[in-house]
Amino acid sequence: MPVVEHLEGQWREWRHARVAELTRPYGWTSLVAQHWLEEGSAPRELDLLPGTWSVENGAVIFTPPADGPTLSVNGEHQRTPVEIVHGRNQSFGHGKSVAVYFGDLEVETIDRTTDSGSPIFAVRVRDPRVSASKDFSGLSAFDYNPNWRIPVTFTPTPRDDVQAVTVEPGVRETTTWIGTIAFEHGGSTYDLTIIGKDSAQGVTPVAHVRDLTSGNETYGAGRVVNLEWADEAGERIDFVDFNYLVALPCAFTNFVTCPLVPRENHVDFAIDAGEKRPDQDVDRVTTFR
Template sequence: MTTTEHLAGQWREWRHAHVSTMFRPYGWTALVAQYWLEETDRDVTFDLLPGTWSIAEGRIIHTPPATGPGLSVNGVHPDGPVEIVPGRNQTYGHGASVPVYYGTLEVETLLRTTQDGQNLYGVRVRDPREATRAEDAGVTAFDYDPAWRLPGVFTPSGRVEHDAETVEPGVREATPRIGTFRFELNGTSHELILIGKDTATGVQPVAHVRDRTSGPVTYGAGRVVELHFTDETCQTIDWIDFNYAVALPCAFTNFVTCPLVPPENHLDIEILAGEKRPAQTVARTKTYQPRAQA
């Protein structure tokens, strides 16, 4: 049986690392733009970036300007069209993408879909000079409470692809489902759908939940909790610890496509654990406008 002191100590270290990662120079709060391309787009220009952008056979192609500064792609200034590969940028450490900069700005691309299933391609820009500071965002959390570390049972389903609606109207994001996790609280059983987040070290099980604190006490669009496999075959999860519940990046920036909470994960309980609602709010505006049909 793990002691409360040990659990709380591990949580404090994790909490410090999580906040540091969120508010790092090229973290989520440094995002300053999110542009969109569709399959037929050619030679599109973006306000903050040089050159032009196109989609060619499902690839995002950047063409440098004829004169003046251009992008640095994996340490080189390309002298002709170059593919900017989607994926988690080097800040988050996985995927096939490479470091891309325009001066101080960092650039990354991403794949999404529209409401009707058409491919959609995003280009994001981060500016470390604009990154929010944790103290300005007003990020706080409940003290660690071992009562919110709850045993349960994972039922794997295999990977089931699912495109979820997001906080960006008209844009859907792949949120593959890997099974369910059932736990009991005060004699009542609850079941959550788990998402399988791809990371540099493998699949990370994640529960995205809303509860009765969502809005008045915690972030209104719900919070996420990372769970952990306890066997080498990734078929067993023994605990969910709501002390590790955190707000999604959309709590801190407009330029993201955070998925909406699955209806099955709306809990009719108060989870008084984990991260509280940030003091600073984000005014959400649309970044995606569907192209007019000819």
């Protein structure tokens, strides 16, 4: 294992980047709207956006207005109906989505399911002026502690798409389970289910955890930590560093569908490492009716 000075120095650089990430122009804290659509519903207008919106055969369709401002999709102004492909443009799960703007606003679509399994879709709007106005100088973390960099054994499993309950009542989000990690703490062995996040760089293994600090010193809906593959094949994980735990996006915005922590990942000890609870709480308001 690298010496403590190296580990702590790398963590400090990462921590600075983490806080900066929260105020990037089209990051999580720029979200200002989340409009829900269902298959077969009549085309409708959406606040902040031009034209009308509908879902056809699982695709979100934007129909431009007869005249006036319209969306820019992949660098071109649209004058005819066009599909806005699901996926975040600049982060995990971007898929085949492209850049979509309306003036300063960025637009994206997502696909989810209801509790009964019916497909639903949302159009999200991001405003860079909102994220620029945020102040995260009070967002703190526990001091780096090398004891929370713990050896693990990864056991891969066949990819399993699970419809997870989310912070948005009535809405479920697909999370892909790819295996488990086992580690020891306080004389006991623990297993955590690992989620695989698809990105342009491949699959990133992620642990979503709730511990005895959750809801007190740290965010109540749990925290996540990205893990590192120890091999190019993506079959081995050697350690988890809980110093890199961060709050979920729903700690900072209402316009998301963060999955709840799987029951398998509730641990019976306090992880006093990683990011602490934000100094301002988000009042959850239901966007899905």
